[in-house]
Amino acid sequence: MNRLSAAGLARGGVVMCALVAFPFVFSQHWVLNMAFFVLMYAGLAQAWNLLGGYSGYISLGHVAFFGLGAYSEAILFSHIGIGSRGFLPLLVLPAIGIAVALTSVPVAWVALRTRHMTFAIVTLTLLFVVQQLAFNLRGLTHGSQGVSVPSPTFSLYERPFYLALLAIFALATLVTWHVRRDRLGLMLFAIRDDEDKARGVGVRATEAKVFTFAVSVGMTAMIGAVWAYYIGYVYPQFAIDPLVMIGSLLPVFLGGAGTVWGPVLGAFILVPAQQWLAYRYGASELYLIAYAAVFLAIILLLPRGILPSIADMVARRRDGRTTPRLPVGSAREEIAS
């Protein structure tokens, strides 16, 4: 266990160092812009994975909290100044994250009374509720006109945003990594495998689920806030966009749900591909079709994700042909610890 965790630490350290160095090595705007979106989706995927991958509760409404974060940032700074150098909106991120996490608790409590498909339906509905609220509460959100955020005058515009996202991404990865070694992780896995049995042996399932939900959406909201400041304006249909929702859960399934690095790997593969598709087909709606095709291909061809599939292969080779097929959970344990 210790040896493995040292390896994990080294792996994490190398990835993080490379990511910190990145914007100081590259300074072309298009590269940094793409890096921003890669990190954004990696962070969203990681935050989603904490709930969806560990506890098995498939939320289709996380983007509602992304939008909540985006609107909090935009509305706040359309009223007060962004400070002389424009860093203030990035400094308030933790406050936005915590506020959204606390707000989400009653919602989580209601939604998490349901399981499986019903939970997915409820969270999907949440997405539409929040979008509709953004359209309707005109006094606060200006409805479909949207809210604009003053733009800062950073010397290299993308870099501070990138670093802010990197901090959130690192936090999300750290939380994911820590939770899977923690009591909470065990509780969540138990819930994923059989919630009734887990309750039977004394897992406080409701507390574990609600807490994880709140942490997960708090991080999602912080990413939404950075996005809003980066883009400079917030409209209901873009801040709470089903496509962003898909973009944040697709990497999880591509890389491997419930692993620490799977969602990251997924985002690093998918987002550049997605940007390329958008660049190639962006003007027409062919983009949507291409995206759906990628989506279907991943789910049908790689339903368990890259990392668990590789782990399976490695395990099979190591143990020869006599080994029975590993159950899903144990393969996942191995790859990420």
Place this chain on the structure above:
Amino acid sequence: MHLLVQAVILGILIGGVYALMASGLTLVFGIMRVINVAQGAMVILGAYLSYTLFSSVGIDPLLSILLIAPVMFALGVGIHRVFIRALRAESGEEMSLLVTWATALAIEGVLSVTYTTNLRSTIPGYAQRSWIILGYRVAEVRVFGFVISVVILSALSLLLARTRFGRSVRATVQNPTSAKLLGVDADRVSALGFGIGISTAAAAGAVFGIIYPFNPGSHYDLISRLLSIVVLGGLGSLGGAVVAALLLGVGESVVAVMISPSWSSFVFFIVLIVILVFRPQGLFGVRERGAL
């Protein structure tokens, strides 16, 4: 008071159409535990097909259902063959949400390429006509739509109640394992059920296209309503879906008239939340498996 009654009448009429859309959703869930997130997109696809048949060939949009429904049935069986069946082995129910969502996106994409994203409506001669009954104005097309929905729903429930196929569907809904042991071909039942589910969506789409303007993105609006309806009715319960659709149709219409149309969809969401807090299995649902 006059306004309120008017709103209730409109609500019941549109509720019937919602019931038709939701029946396919709940039937598919009952048979194979799949929530077809593409149901809304199928409705919109049906609306576009009937729009095209009307505007280019001049076929009456309501009669065009007879052409569209079989085509969509085949499409449904095809989707089941290619995408849904592949999933059943290990990854389970949640993956089907993602697959059907991707299907919805693909349909939205294809429709956007074919028809652009401008709003369309199908406008046959009777679209603007209405009857005055006891002082209440009732649009003819809404009555036609309601009647068609009732006819199709009755046919569907007869099919389920009286035929051999219907018996295998009900058996599968109640207990899939026993059904298989008793010789029900689960794969065939699923494929046909999926086809039927989609063709009801398409039939409802032809009606929807006359009543409301639509574009390829309209399916999100629809699916959020349909999901609330099937959860309220109890997942897998056909009768529940019909009752829930009528209730929510009336609720939506009353709020639209008495408060504001922009808040009317909140009726769906509020009801959904209340249901989840007090009765998570829905009005007519059973906690474990739905019963028709």
